[in-house]
Amino acid sequence: MKFELPTIEYAYDALEPHIDARTMEIHHTKHHAAYTNNLNVAIEGTEFSSKSIEDILTNISKAPLAVRNNGGGFYNHNLFWRVISPNGSGFPKGKLATAIDKSFGSFNKFKEEFNIAATTRFGSGWAWLVKNKEGKLIVTSTSNQDNPLMDIAEIKGNPILGLDVWEHAYYLNYQNKRPDYINAFWNIVNWNEVELRYND
């Protein structure tokens, strides 16, 4: 199976001023496209070529490094484009809201914990909200293109919200000010999508 670069369901400028059009376009058509192409090259003619991306990632300890880096990059960006939206912001609702309150004390406490994870991830990586096997919500971060689906991850589970903190995700717009980018992110979180992933 050849993996394909997904289309994004909103225009590149739709997330401005939080994420600028140029960043979106380069991020999608260059970075995400490169991970997709490199993943296809890395799995061609191997046992991984017939597997779903989820199957590949949950058994990533058996895969070469190029599959880990590019498979992670492919999956993580797929998720990222869907959990942000021009119609985002606000608060989680329903069961997800209850689960966040239960796991973190309050929505604000959850945000604080997520902000710390995103700010303190040294170098390139991602901050995540994860639903683990027991249904519990956990905030974590991973380096480079690793993610919580991977069997090598310290905190394992289903990522239901992710924030890209590679510098390429924010440098044109925010430069060294990663915390400003993280604050802006909350204005575009697509909580409907996060809730679907939680209920899944």
Add this chain to the structure above:
Amino acid sequence: MKFELPKLPYEADALEPVISRKTIEFHYGKHHQAYINNLNNLIAGTEFENSKLEDIIIKSDGGIFNNAAQVWNHTFYFQSLSPNGGGKPQGELATAIEENFGSFEAFQNQFAQAAATQFGSGWAWLVKKENGKLEITKESNAGCPLTKGDIPLLTIDVWEHAYYLDYQNRRPDYISSFWKLINWDIVESRY
């Protein structure tokens, strides 16, 4: 001892068009400065408060290591560059590069390959090993050859902040332009 941001040996716009003034202003003025501030804050009241930077790098880990090594790496990187750089190494260093890599071009290819394939944030290095041999290595994030007992001779910063304003995703273009800025006199003196 409080660490201080060392002066740049050239103006912020002196490396244009290879590295823009804007990149230097953020890279040196914000990132390098932030590592220094963080390091000073982190070591206050610890066993490292009066240590030399090199000793902190060798003995510490976690946040102190990250910031100390990034202070050292950036100082080393900025000092390796010059508006009058480029060309080829001379003298004993030139001979050593030919002996170890076959030719200057073969060395350049190998160094560029290391820089291009460092996944995520990090650095590529030319180092002199304890036995005198030259070697090309790459390190992720704040990695620094001092921790392995190697003598660093040259480095390129491949954190995206080093080139993203000027080259965006085109890291290979940044790497190929970088050769125009190398101050081989400094690299040779380190050798």
